[in-house]
Amino acid sequence: MSAPDVPPSVRAARALVASLVAHGVRDVVLAPGSRSAPLAYAVAAAADAGLLRLHVRVDERTAGFLALGLSRGADRVEHPGGVTLPRPVALVTTSGTAVANLHPAVLEAHHTGVPLVVLAADRPHELRGTGANQTTDQVSMFGPAVRLVADVPAPDGRDGEVRDLLATAGRAVAAALGVRTGSPGPVHLNLAFREPLVPPADLDPAASGLPEVYPAGWRRTTVVPAVTSAPDLPLPPARTVVVAGDGAGAVARELAEARGWPLLAEPSSGARSGPASVIAPSLVLAADEVAAGLEHVVVVGRATLTRPVQQLLARPDVAVTVVSPGGGPWPDAARTAGSVLPGVPATWLATHSSGGTDGTGVDRPWLERWRAASAAAARVVGQVLSDDAAPTGPSVARAVAAASTPHDVLVVGSSNPARDLDVVLGVDDPVGGVDARVRVVANRGLAGIDGTVSTAIGVALAGSGRRTRALVGDLTFLHDVGGLLRGPGEPSVDLQVVVVNDDGGSIFAGLEPGALGEGSAPGAATFERVFATPHGADLAHLCAGYGVEHRLVPDVASLREALASPSRGVQVLEVRVARDARRRDGAALAERVGHAVRETLGSR
Known part of the structure; x- marks a missing residue:
């Protein structure tokens, strides 16, 4: 069939999908719709040709977080100059509220630097503002949360329009990867289409999305990553700690070990390991004595998980250096950053010599003090969280962490599970240093509970054989239970989801409202209704409706057995825990740890 016989919308969609493949897109998540039909046919044909994997979901919010997980779970890709960048994932939706439902995932991708390419179909320009069905202002839908937005007119077959579209696609992928800015994130191609929206019946579907749709002489632009090196600066003082937030990476551990600085690393930092890593850092910091004499903090990644760390960064007597690669804003919630660096200076990573305070400024007793506190x-944490006691959030997190290996991936919910994991991670590791047991992924960009199940499924699909688990609370699970829905033709996935079910939102017990909701306090009833939000949902029946295996686990010992022998497919392990003791138990554990740390430091 000659090109003039192919509708312009179909021809443009085929070229766009081929261009995305050429630029490294290997996964596309699609939510069905009419206006996006040209894209749907193109990505389906490209998937049939083995050029990409197609994932279809009926809920756009679920689709968005699935794409987020696919990118976060994939291995990074090497680009010219030896720079490794994350894998871009494309999202296809129809017009109207379908696009709006991607907003939570787009916001999370914006704040965590995940390269999502949103392909949002739209009505042609002449129908906008006329009250046409499913038509709204999509161009400004995501505001400043996207690295690039392009409003692409409806193709009409004019000369050069495919070449223009290919150039736009190339710029969009480069912007999503942050090739020139060092700040990856979501981009939005708003693609207008006019009828006809489907290919002719006699068009060979296998041709869709293949390289022959490129115009003669077209070449893909190679964009070389811009690399910014940190300048050589004087070393910070010896009494420094490294705070590693979400996404910090291994460089935070390397810096801590090279300089002999204690490492306070969040579970999703990618740095929670090694002999400098402090176990239960939020509890250790509760003992003021441990940080006495602190002069400097180096922050790598986005540290947002615990208040004790934020209070440390807010100390007026402590200097703060923030390491923030790329051209985006730097994290500094306490507004105390004295300097912002694009990377860790190479001289700071030079291995120090052994001994006490040496010529490189290393203060070995400083590190040993923190190690003793750790x-x-x-x-204390190991003694309190016994398998023989009734299960609690922290004891469940401990069992999940202990079951994980360095080859596994753990997706953790952003409410209590992330904080519980922060307390227990490393407790069961060998003496002498925290072992790198597991890669932890968390949606800490906005720390919402949105889409966590879908994110975990995406991570598992991208895992290349890695065992994937998720640790979530009951409200997080219920918030995205629709993520369990998967059509029979979709790629299969192996995932264990551990749900800590306390029948409500126990996270609020540890925040300001919790003090007004204890026991018979006058505000207890209000707290229970508007914060704790008990639901009484039967998770077993919900899982059965989605065709997902469910197992109610009565105790921690049984949980350890279930974690050691996961079934195929998606398996939900529900552990019921009490909610009324959450605040009291947390305070008691913090008090015991604080006492033990003070006693240990006093004896040194």
Whole structure:
């Protein structure tokens, strides 16, 4: 069939999909719709040709977080100059509220630097503002949350329009990857289409999305990543700690070990390992003595998980250096950053010599003091969280962490599970340093509970054989239970989801409202209704409706057995825990750890 016989919308969609493949897109998530039909036919044919994997979901919010997980779970890709960048994932939706439902995932991708390419179909320009069905202002839908937005007119077959579209697609992928800015994130191609929206019946579907749709002489632009090196600066003082927030990466551990600085690393930092890593850092910091004499903090990644760390960064007597690669804003919630660097200076990573305070400014007793406090915290946490006691959020998190290996991936919910994991991670590791047991992924960009199940499924699909688990609370699970829905033709996935079910939102017990909701306090009833939000949902029946295996686990010992022998497919392990003791138990554990740390430091 000659090109003039192919509708312009179909021809443009085929070229666009081929261009995305050429620029490294290997996964496309699609939510069905009419206006996006040209794109749907193109990506389906490209998937049939083995050029990409297609994932179809009927809920756009679920689709958005699935794409987020696919990118976060994929291995990074090497680009010219030896720079590794994340894998871009494309999203296809129809017009109207379908696009709006991607907003939570787009916001999370914006704040965590995940390269999503949103392909949103739209009505042609002449129908906008006329009250046409499913038509709204999509161009400004995501506001400043996207790295690039392009409003692409409806193709009409004019000369050069495919070449223009290919150039736009190339710029969009480069912007999503942050090739020139060092700040990856979502981009939005708003693609207007006019009828006809489907290919002719006699068009060979296998041709859709293949390279022959490129115009003669077209070449893909190679964009070389811009690399910014950190300048050589004087070393910070010896009494420094490294705070590693979400996405910090291994460089935070390397810096801590090279300089002999204690490492306070969040679970999703990618740095929670090694002999400098402090176990239960939020509890250790509760003992003021441990940080006495602190002069400097180096922050890598986005540290948002616990208040004790934020209070440390807010100390007026402590200097703060923030390491923030790329051209985006730097994290500094306490507004105390004295300097912002694009990377860790190479001289800071030079391995120090052994001994006490040496010529490189290393203060070995400083690190040993923190290590002693860490060991004391680990002993107390290990004693309190016994398998023989009734299960609690922290004891469940401990069992999940202990079951994980360095080859596994753990997706953790952003409410209590992330905080519980922060307390227990490393407690069961060998003496002498925290073992790198597991890669932890969390949606800490906005720390919402949106789409966590879908994110975990995306991570598992991208995992290349890695065992994937998720640790979530009951409200997080219920918030995205629709993520369990998967059509029979979709790629299969192996995932264990551990749900800590306390029948409500126990996270609020540890925040300001919790003090007004205890026992018979006058505000207890209000707290229960508007914060704790008990639901009484039967998770087993919900899982059965989605065709997902469910198992109610009565105790921690049984949980350890279930974690050691996961079934195929998606398996939900529900552990019911009490909610009324959450605040009291947390305070008691913090008090015991604080006492042990003070006692240990006093004896040194």
